Every structure is written in C-alpha cells, then in structure tokens.
Amino acid sequence: MKASGGGRARYRRDDKLPLVVAILLAAGPVANAVLNGPHSAGEIVGLLGMLPLAVCLGYLAGPAAAFGVTPDRVVVDNPFFRYSVPRHLFADIGVLENIAVDLVTKDGAEIPVHAVLPAIGSPGGGPGRRRLLGKVRTLLQMIDDVPVAPTTGSVDRTLRLGSVLLVVGSGASFGLSVFLLTG
Numbered sequence: 131m132k133a134s135g136g137g138r139a140r141y142r143r144d145d146k147l148p149l150v151v152a153i154l155l156a157a158g159p160v161a162n163a164v165l166n167g168p169h170s171a172g173e174i175v176g177l178l179g180m181l182p183l184a185v186c187l188g189y190l191a192g193p194a195a196a197f198g199v200t201p202d203r204v205v206v207d208n209p210f211f212r213y214s215v216p217r218h219l220f221a222d223i224g225v226l227e228n229i230a231v232d233l234v235t236k237d238g239a240e241i242p243v244h245a246v247l248p249a250i251g252s253p254g255g256g257p258g259r260r261r262l263l264g265k266v267r268t269l270l271q272m273i274d275d276v277p278v279a280p281t282t283g284s285v286d287r288t289l290r291l292g293s294v295l296l297v298v299g300s301g302a303s304f305g306l307s308v309f310l311l312t313g
Contacts, residue, residue: 139272141265143195143245152188156181176310179303186300194293195244199272201279206233208244212288215241216281220273223266231266235285243269 159177163169169177190209198205204220206213219235223243226232231247232240246265 137201137276138199139276140196140198141245141269141272142193142197143247145192148188148190148192151191152184155184155187172310176307179307179310182300182303186296189296190293194290195247197243197245197269197272199276201277202281204233204273206241206243206245207290208242210290210293212286212290213241214286214288216283216285217278218281219285223269225262225266231262239285241285245269 159180163174163177194207194209196205196207198207202217204215204217206215213233215233215235219237221234221236224232224234224240231243233243234240246262246269
C-alpha cells in the first residue's frame with residue numbers, strides 16, 4: 131500500500147510471477163540472438179520485436195491492476211477498465227470462494243477487484259487464503275483511513291485506452307516478428 135498526502139491511498143498488485151514470466155519471455159529472443167550466432171537484420175528485428183509482447187503481458191498480468199481511495203471516490207483499476215465509485219455508494223468488499231474479490235456497491239452491483247488476486251491460479255486454501263484475506267483487510271483499512279467527503283453521482287466505468295493500445299501495439303510487433311522470422 132502506498133499512502134500519500136491529501137487523504138489518498140493506493141494499492142497496486144504486487145504479484146511477482148508476471149515480472150518473472152515477462153523477464154523469461156524477453157530473455158528467450160535475446161538468448162536466441164546471442165547463442166545462435168550471426169543473424170540477418172530481419173531476424174534480429176524479428177527477435178527483438180517479440181520484446182513488447184513480453185512487456186505487455188507482464189504489465190497486464192501485474193501492475194496494471196490497482197485500487198485507490200480518495201475522499202470522494204474508490205477507484206478500481208483492472209487491466210482494461212477503470213471503475214470510479216463515489217464513496218456514498220461503497221458498501222463492502224466480498225470474497226467468493228477464494229477465486230474472486232468484488233467491490234460491492236449499495237445497490238448490489240459487484241465490481242471485480244483484480245489488484246489483490248494472484249496473476250495466475252487461485253489462492254486456494256491455507257496460506258493462500260490467509261494472504262488473500264489479508265490483502266482484502268488492507269483495502270478495507272485504506273477505505274477507513276481516508277476521510278470521506280460528501281459525494282453524489284454514480285459509478286463510472288471507463289476503458290483504459292492505454293492498455294488497449296499496448297495490446298494492439300505489442301500484437302502488431304509480434305505479428306511483424308513472425309512475418310520477419312518465417313518470411
């Protein structure tokens with residue numbers, strides 16, 4: 131959790147697995163370029179063109195998910211959508227069978243909270259469940275710690291255009307890589 135001045139708090143997914151996977155995916159083309167001797171310019175560009183895909187996957191499965199609290203809003207950043215919930219509409223955070231965490235609004239709407247879930251797999255029982263519930267308690271504590279301002283309005287759901295452009299760009303880069311390596 132990162133708290134800052136002005137009555138704000140932010141929690142970003144801290145799962146290390148996406149970072150490790152991104153590093154391994156990025157290391158593969160680089161290792162191939164180094165270990166398999168001289169390559170043509172097209173092959174080198176093709177191999178390096180796979181790097182954006184590794185970065186994209188590492189970001190979307192990891193730090194793209196966050197949870198923030200301000201005096202007037204609770205903000206849920208999932209990889210492709212941002213939900214901005216006025217504080218007067220916040221009701222609770224629920225955990226479903228160790229596989230889903232939702233912010234629940236007073237009208238019963240459920241908004242998925244990806245920031246506390248592991249990037250791959252489910253927390254399961256035992257230590258994984260305790261870790262998940264500890265993260266949920268952290269989010270609830272953040273909400274309690276940030277002073278509430280009077281609010282009006284409804285839940286806003288917006289597309290995170292940066293994430294979409296990252297996927298499109300890395301997909302195009304990967305497509306170009308495949309073309310250069312096989313063509």
